[in-house]
Each structure stands twice: as C-alpha cells, then as structure tokens.
Amino acid sequence: MFDSVLVANRGEIAVRVIRALRRFGIRSVAVYSDADADALHVRLADVAVRIGPAAARESYLSIDRIIDAARETGAQAVHPGYGFLAENTEFARACEKAGLVFIGPPAEAIDAMGDKIRAKLTVRAAGVPVVPGRTEAGMTDDDLVDAALEIGFPVLLKPSAGGGGKGMRLVHAAEGLWDAIESARREARGSFGDDTLLIERFVTNPRHIEIQVLADAHGGVVHLGERECSLQRRHQKIIEEAPSPLLTPDVREAMGQAAVDAAKSVGYVGAGTVEFIVDGTTGDYYFMEMNTRLQVEHPVTELATGIDLVEWQLRVAAGERLALGSVELSRHAVEARVYAEDPARGFLPTGGTVLALREPSDVRVDSALYEGLTVGSDYDPMLAKVIASGDTREEALRRLDSALGRMVVLGVTTNIPFLRALLRDPDVRAGALDTGLVERKLDSLVHDEVPEVVYAAAALERQLAPHGDDPWDQPGGWRIGEHAWTTWRVDDVDVRVRGSEVVVGDGEVMRLSASVVDGDLVVGTRRYAMARAGDVLWLGADGHSWALTEHEQSEAASAADTGTGGPVTSPMPGTVLVVRAEQGSHVTAGQALFVVEAMKMEHTVTAPVDGVLAEVNVQAGQQVALDQTLAVVVPHQE
Template identity: 85%
Template structure:
C-alpha cells in the first residue's frame, strides 16, 4: 500500500478520500486554491499545498501545478476524486510520466470511454445495446441539424468529451435547435475544452439506471448492483438510491453482465460506472456512457453492499487482487444532494458564508461544510450529501426526510426544502420515477412563501435585541405607563410588536412567548436556529431557512430600480460570458442580452421590456454579484 497520496480535488469528495486514507494510516496531501485556503479538506489533510488562484483553470484544472504539488510533497499516488481532472487522460498520462500512480483506470480506458462517440462504437461492438443516434466524429452544426431530422424529435445533444449533464440539451423541435447547438458547444468547450457533440433519440418515459463496476489489474471485473438516478434537474442528479425499485433480479443480472462486458471491452481497472437509459414501460435499456471514476452517488452502493469503494480503489491501484466474496444487496439506501442553489429562483446558484451549521449524526453525511466557509461561484454548487439506509425503501426514505428536517445551514440558501418536498411526492414514494418527474411537478415542489410565524419571530427577536434598561434608548416602543407598538419591516412586510404581542399587516394581534438562547430563538413553542449578518436575520427550522431583512419603517429608504423602465439584473453571482447588445440599441421583450455563468451553469439574461438600452454596465469576463444591475432598458413609451 502507498505511504502518501495526494487528493487532486476539493469539497466533500476530498474530505471523503482523506478520511479513507487516514483509516489506512496513509499520509494525505491536499491541494487548494486561494478560495479554499480555510476549507475543511485543507484542515483535515496531513499536508496541504497551494496550487493557484480561485479560478479552476489556474488551480484544480492545472495539470502542471498538481503534478508539481504531488512531486514536491513526496506523494506516491494521486486520487482524482470526481469532476475536474478525474476523467482527463492527459492528467493520468502526466502522473505516469512523473512516476506517480494514478488511482483510476488506464489512460486507454479513459480515452475510449471519455469520448462518447468512440465509447458508443466500442460497447456496441461488444454487444451492448446503444441509443439510436449519430455519433460520427467532427459533425458540423449542419450535420447535427440534418441528423435531428433523420432521428426525429425530441433529440438530445450531448458533449462527446464529458458528462454530468454539462452541455447537454434536450430539443423538442426544430425551432431553437441551432441556438441549442451553439449553447451546448460553448458549455462543452468551457467545461471540457472540447466542443464536439453527438446527437441521440430522446427516450420517452426514461429512467436513468447505472451499474457500479470494479476491476483489478489481473483481469477480474465484477458489478455491485445498480443505482436509480432518475430524479434529476437539468440532467443533474438530485436524489439517488440503491437498489432501483424498477429492477428485478433478472434485469439486474442482464444489465450487470452488459456493464461488465463494456468495462472489459476497454481493459478497465478500478471503480467505474456504466450508465443506462431505460424505457420505463418496456424495460429496454441502452448504454449512455461510462464514467471512468468514482461517482458522487457511490455511498448508496457502499451502504447496501458493505463494500468501501474508495478502499478498493486504493487496493486495486496498489496491485492487489479484487476479492469481494459473494456480493448481496442488504436493505435500501437513498442519497440527497445538498446544493447552494435557490429553487424559488429557478435553481440558480447562491453564495454566502456559512453562519450556523448542524448536520444529523444518525445518518451518513459526506460534507465539506463548516461554520465560516465562504461559498462562492468558482466551483460546483454541491455542498454535501445526506445518505440514509433502512431495511426497506420506505424506512430509508423516512430516515432521509427526518435527517434533512434536522439539518441546518444558515448563511447560504440551499435546496433542502425542495429535497424534502420531492421525497414526500406520492410518485417518488411509490417508486414511479422517470427523468422528467421533477420538471413536471416543479411548481408543487418549490415554495416561495415566508410564513407569518417566521415574520413574527424575526420581529420579536429584533425587539428583544433593542431592549435596554434605559427607556430613552428603546426603539420607539416605550411610553409613560405602557408600551406602544413598534413597527418593523421584515422583508417588506409591516410587523407591529408591543411586548409579547405581534400583529402582521394589520391582522389581529397574537400573544407569543419569546426566548433567545445563544444561537437559537424560541417563539410560541417553535425553536429556530438563528444567525445574523448585519440587518439580515437567518432563521432555520424543519430543514427550511429564511434570510430576513429587518428595518424600522422610519429608516426604510424608498428605492426604485436603477434608472427608469426595466432594470436587467444578474440572477446569480458569477461571470458575464457573453454580451449580445450595446448601449443605445433597441431591444424587444424577452430578447437575450447577456449570458452569465456560475458554478458551471450558464443562464441567459433577457430584456424585461421592449425599449432602448440606455446603459450597459458590464462587459464579457466581468464578475457580477447576485441582483447586480447589468443594464437598464427604458420602455419605448418613456
């Protein structure tokens, strides 16, 4: 076994690998960018090496800098985690050239499966069924348009060089196909450095089911059952489980055999995942791609098989024979991904500083969260994974929902309430899944409201905070002989407080007992986690979190949008990739004006009204904040 291993990644996967290394007594070496100087994986590693500025291209995607860090730190091997350089053949080749063991498959396997076109041709030759489509190398935009006409809509555009939903576009008709091709190529080029695309028929009622494989360098390849990954948003997995409620033992054997054959076809070594798209009605399955690395959702397989996949990655890379014995699936496991994103704003990435944190201890939590962690827009928005195991699927779902209800993350808006709503959906409970379920039910799964009781809690907390012994120092709420009403604006809603009475928007007053205990606030018997950043109070309960801006009405400044007419603001913190218009141009309502990118996600910003651009305040490459004004559109009538 190795003496020292460098982990060429960050976040929760780096923490996960470092903990495995610690169990083996192996010295761990972390790498970090300037944005991660205080990150949890840096704190937990035995050694940490700076590799560059916040930009991933100059740090976590820099092969040269990571190799330098490995050599200078005395590491013998490199674990790539997932994402970044995990499936980069040049990185694996550079490790070998530097005398480092790459804890992953051979370069030839990465190249064969990393190119989606070549992968489909390879596994088809091995007898594995593939999705109908066109996979020629070097297809032009015109070729793709022609292929779509041949295949028939809907079609799926996919980058040849990568996965994870990045650059993937579902196109329902010929309208917008060329725009989708342009966008897919741009995102693929930015994510993988290669804008080659392939096109496939989109399977209706599709389920996304993948098979975990493990192979050693001595020719043995086994599968460890399947994972159901059909609950997705924009081709990004949200909740995964093992085993799949759809798959029978016979189907598992057939798909497992196909996955093993696919791995053997490229001489695979290590942990990998063969992904299939399955017709939910017929049960027919088709090869989609092979991820030549550890998967984000690997914990559910570990919990139902009892196999530590990272441990076997290390053993296989060290040359050991794969000895797993008789593999059986025990119980059921479900994983939920916690993202820094706001479902109420179209799942756009968020940011901030973690002010308060509680992670449940009775389930598995793979996390890089820590109080004080700054969450920016430089990297993927996934913060943690919560994984529950039960003897049945129902028990696993119940335990996961309970754990999410007890999780607290204040300071950064997350998708935890959305995850709980999804877990409660009747079709999800029944196992009637497909990759379009989330999109169809989105409106019922996303909550925009701030309950009256939360507004009341915020006003009462503010009232407690400003009370003092000197009545002249009180915030307008003292009169001779009695208290008077104090008015607060909580997120723009007027809340009146007098002693333990509270009235919201002139509703009948309620009398609520209130107490503050350090980082918690109890109002009317309900306990909230609490944290403050300036005049913003964060409250958390039952998995939900609210960022509430508190202002005295007398202090509130009336504000209007920048300029007259319609302001154009950034929907997320990030980088302006494209500026499509110039100052003084006439635009129509809905016309694309800018493309903003954050955490590997692109968002097109459109004109809110028809009019004239009187101001354009940004240029391509500029960093922007959430809700920052990009331009001002003055309507024609003005």
C-alpha cells in the same frame, strides 16, 4: 499499500478520500487554490500544497502543478476524486510518466470511454445495446441538424467529452435547434475544452439507472448492483438510491452483465460506473456512457452493500485482486445532494458565508462545510451529501427526510426545502420515477413564500435584542399608561408588535411568546436557529432558511427603492460571457441580452419589457454579483 497519497481534488470528495486514507494510516497530501486556502480538506490533510489562483484552469486543472506537488511531497500515488482531472487521459499518463500510481483506470480505458462517440462504438461491438442516434466524430452544425430531422424530435444534444449534464440540451422541435447547438458547443468548450457533439433520440418516460463495477488488474470484474438516478434537474442528479424500485432480479443481473462486458471491452481497472437509460414503459435499456471514476453518488452503493469503494480503489491500485465474495444489496440507501442554489429561481447558484451549521449525526453526511466558509462562484455549487439507509425503501426515505429537516445552513441559500418536498412527493414515495418528474412538478415542489410566523419571529427577535439600559430607548412599546405598538419593516412587510401580540401586514393578531435559548430563537412552540450578517437576520427551522432584512418603519420608508425603468439584473454571481445588445438599442420583452456563467452553468438574461436600453453597465468577461444591475430598460411610453 501506499505510504503517501495526493488527493487531486477539493470539497467533500477530497474530505471523504482523506478520511479514508487516515483509516489506513496513509499520509494524505491536499492541494488547494487561493479560494480554498482555509478549506476543510486542507485542514484535514497531513500536508497541503498551494497550486494556484482560484481559476480552476490555473489550479485544479493544471496537470504540471499537481504533478509538481506530488513530487515535492513524496507522494507515491494520486487519487483524482471526480470532476476536474479525474477522467483526463493526459493526467493519467503524466502520473505514470512521473512514477506515480494513478488511482483509477488505465489511460487507454479513460480515452476509450471518455469520448462518448468512441465509447458507443466500442460497447456496441461487445454486444451492449446503445441509444439510437448519430455518433460520428466531427459532425458540423449542419450535420447535427440533418441528424435531428432524420432521428425525429425530441432529440438530445450531448458533448462527446465530459459529463454531469454540462453542455447537454434537450430539443423538442426544429425551432431553436440552432441556438441549442451554439449554446451546447460553447458550454462544452468551456467545461471540457472540446465542443464535439453527438445527438441521440430522447427516450420518452426515461429512467436513469447506473451499474457500479469494480475491476482489478488481473482480469477480475464484478458489478455491485444498480443505483437509480432518475430524479434530476438540468440533467444533473439530485437524489439517488440503491437498489432501484424498478428492476427485477433478472433485469438487474442482465444489466449488471452488460456493464461487466462494457468494462472488459476496454480493459478497465478500478471503480467505474456504466450508465444506462431505461424506457420506463417497455423496460428496454441502452448504454449511455461509462464514468471512469468514482461517482458522486457512490455512498448509496457503500451503504446498500457494505463495501467501501475508496478502500477497494486503493487496494486495486496497489495490485491486489478482488476478493468480495457474494455481493448483495442487503439494505436500501438514499442520497440527497445539498447545493448552494435557489430552486425558486430556476436552480441558479447562490453564494455567501456559512454563518451557522448543524449537520445530522445519525445518518452519513459527506461534507466540506464549516462555519465561516465562503461559498463563491468558482466551483460546482454542491456543498454536501446526506445519505440514509434502512431495511426498507420507506424507512430509508423517512430517515433521510428527517435528517434534512434537522440540517441547518445559514448564510447561504440551499435546496434543502426542495429536497424534502421531493422526497415527500407521492410518485417518489411510490417509486414511479423518471428524469422529467422534477420539471413537471416543479411548481408544487418549490415554495418561496415566507410564512407570516417567520416575519413575526424576526420582529420579536428585534424586540428581544439589547438596546441599552435606558427604558426610553427600548423598542418594546413602553409608554406611560399602556404599551404602544412598535412597527418593524421585515423585508417589504410591516410587522407590528405590542408585548406578545404581533400583527403581520393586514393579518389577524397573533399571540406569541418569544425567548432566546442556547442561542436559538424560540417563538411559541417553534425553535429557530439564527445568525446575523449586518441588518440581515437568518432564521432556520425544519430544513428551511430565511434571510430577513429588518428596519424600523421610519428607516424603511427612507430606504425605499426608487429605481427607474426596468432593471436587468444578474440571476447569480458569475461571469458575463456574452453581451448581445448595445446601449441605446430598442429591445423587446424576452429578448436575450446577456449570457452569465457560474459554476459551469450558463443562464441567458432577457429584457423584462419592451423599451430602450438606457444603460449597459457590463462587458463580456466581467465578474458580477447576485442581483447586480447589468442594464436598464426604459419602457416605451404608452
């Protein structure tokens, strides 16, 4: 076994690998960018080396800097985690050339499976079924359009390189195909440095099921069963589980054998995942791609089988033979990915500073969170994974829902309430899954309204806050003769308080007691975690969090927004990629004006109304903040 291993990654996967190395008594070496100088993986590692500025291309994607860090620290091997350079053939070869063991498959296997076109041709030759489509290398835009018309809509555009849904576009009709190709190529080029696309028939009623494989350097290959990954947004997984509620033992064994055959076809070594698309109506399954690395969702396989995949990555890389015995899915496990994103705004990335954090202790949590962490727009928005297991699927789902309800992240908007709503959906509970479920049911899964009692809690907390010793300075409504009402402005809602009586807007009088217990705000029978950032009060309960801006009524009136025209704001912190209109030009409602990118995600910003662009405040390449005004549209006069 190795004495020292460098982890060429960041975030929760770097933390997870470093903790595994610690269990084996192996010295861990972390690398970090300027944005991650105080990150959790840096704190936990035995040695940490700065490799560059925040931009990934100058740090986590710099092969030379990572190899130099390994040499300088005396590391014997490199664990790539997932993302960044994990499936980069040049990186695997550079490790080998530097005398470092790459804890992953041979470069030739990465090369064969990293190109989706070549991968499909390879596994098809091995007898593995593939999705109908066109996978020729070097297809032009015209070729892709011809292929779409030949295959028939809907079709799926996919980058030949990379994964994670980046650059993937579902196209339902010929109208919009050209724009989809342009956007897919741009995102693929930005994410993977390669804009080659392939096109496939989109399988209706699709389920995304993948098979975990392990292979040693002596020809041994086994599969560890499947993971159901059909619950997705933007072609990226949200909730995964093992085993799938769909597969029978016979289908599981058939798909497992197909995955083993695919791995053998490229001489695979290490942990890998063969992904299949399954027609939920017919049961037919097709090879999609092979991820030549550890998957984000690997913990569900670990909890379902009792097998530590990182341990076996290390053992196989050190030359050991597989010795797993009979592999069984003896428990049911479910994982939820916690993202810094706002489902109510189309899952756009968010950001901020973690002001308060509580993670459940009775389930597995793979996380890089800590209080004081600044969540920016430089990297993927995933913050943590919460994984629960049980003797039955129902028990695992129930324990995961409960754990998410006890998780507190204040200071950054997350998708936790959405995850809980999804876990409680009747179709999810019944196992009737497909990759379009989230999109179809999004309106019923996303609720951005703030409950009246939360506004009341914010005003009551303001009443409890210390305001000096002079009774005349207290906002409690004390007057000679009787209590008077004190009015607070919480966001854009008036809340009146008199003692234990609270009126929110034009609502009925609520009688609520309020106190602070161990730093939490207790209002009635409900307990809220709380934290402050300036005049913003964050409250959290049952997995929800609310950021509430408070003013006294008189202050609120003077702070009223008097903006003119129709402001066009950035839906997320990020970088302006494209500016498509000039100041003074006439625009129509819905017209594309800007493309903003953050965390490898593109979003098109459109004109809110018909009018004239009175202002254009940004240019391509400029960094922008959440809700920053990009332009102002002055509506046409009636």
